[in-house]
Amino acid sequence: MPLNTRIFTSNSVLLPENDSPVPATIVVDALTGKIIDLQHGLAQRAQFPGITDSEWFDADDHLILPGLVDAHVHLNEPGRTDWEGFWTGTRAAASGGVTTLIDMPLNSIPPTTTVNNFEQKKHAARGQCWTDVGFWGGVIPGNQAHLRPLVEARVKGFKCFLIESGVEEFPCVAEADLRDAMKELEGSTTVLCFHAELETGLPDDHEHSSANATLYETFLHSRPQSLETAAIELITRLHAEHPTLRLHIVHLSASNALPLIRAARSSGLPLTVETCFHYLTLDATSIPNGRPEFKCCPPIREAANRDELWDALKKGDIDCVVSDHSPCVAELKNLDEGDVMNAWGGISTLGLGLSLLWTEGRKRGVSVRDIVRWCCEETAKHAGLQNSKGALRVGMDADLIVWDPEAEVKVTKESLNFKNKLTPYEGLSLKGRVLKTFLRGNLVYDSVTGFEEKPIGQLL
């Protein structure tokens, strides 16, 4: 055994080759933070002569899972740090068992659309991250010359909008811009991600301008499923012209788009799809009116739509589940007026995703294995991190969590670690508590003692 070994052992460890947790022992090299050995069964301490108490961690019957990789997070720093920031956002993530997150290119100022802007982002992040953090770049009209340099600078891929993004420094792209960007990126292993809503024809605003802006229904009506299907029609049409480029649909909400996705995938196109915790756990008919905390784009739809998303996820037509944590300051949520139509669209979720998915999923026959596939393995693959993140395997980073699936957690303002304590989940009781979060073999968060002294997250 090399010096500085750390041992993690439990009766329930979720290993990549098993459908359910098994007794296992994970041996970590504390210097590199990598898993160097994995033994089935519980090791005895006598097997590791010289090991100290602080190097031996026995989780008893609690589950050991790989840390979550949340591939869709808006941390908004620099520029809109009062909305969220690296410090608070990554603390919220770590407390919910996320060990890697990938930051979206927009809502910070500047957006991550050039290498220079990317440098500013990394500068802002350094020394502030409680999880590992990777970055998406952005595609906006006219920045195609910056795309290859951003790939070289190691962004994990790119995001673009087909509809107004909500912030002026990140305009949406038209078909011609997309053709330029796709030509530029063809031949690379990067991935181009789409906010897939597209307005075709004239918006029917006039019809609803008199509608009550505090009703959730008014908002839902303004973002019908057809916006998503129109966008995905365009995406799959362009994909057929660039069939080697990896494309990805972020936050799918409309189940009507699933046949288009299935057709594209069965024709062999490398198209992946994510959905979010909120589309799987909330439904439009139970959203109270006058509550902009529930507003996001695309919107949360009816229960039947939610059921179809679950089916697609179970069948593998949707690959992964992410938070799309997209907070803002309270003033922009128009809480006093309950003005859903004019409030900022975005839901704050960081730290709650695992419990949300487990609470709803267990009623639907979902296993811990499924959750690990959707929130660890597939999200790591999506961000190109499958060789270091998302699974407990020799050679991978020892990013792991100790989790009690039976514990009940009540969502209160005090329990939230993100900056602006506004979330549609406040007041809920959820199943499953993260007891400890380890990043590269080091304790980061403990549900009893809180956070460690210093953040050790790295920029990926």
Ligand SMILES: [Zn+2]
């Ligand atoms: Zn987003």
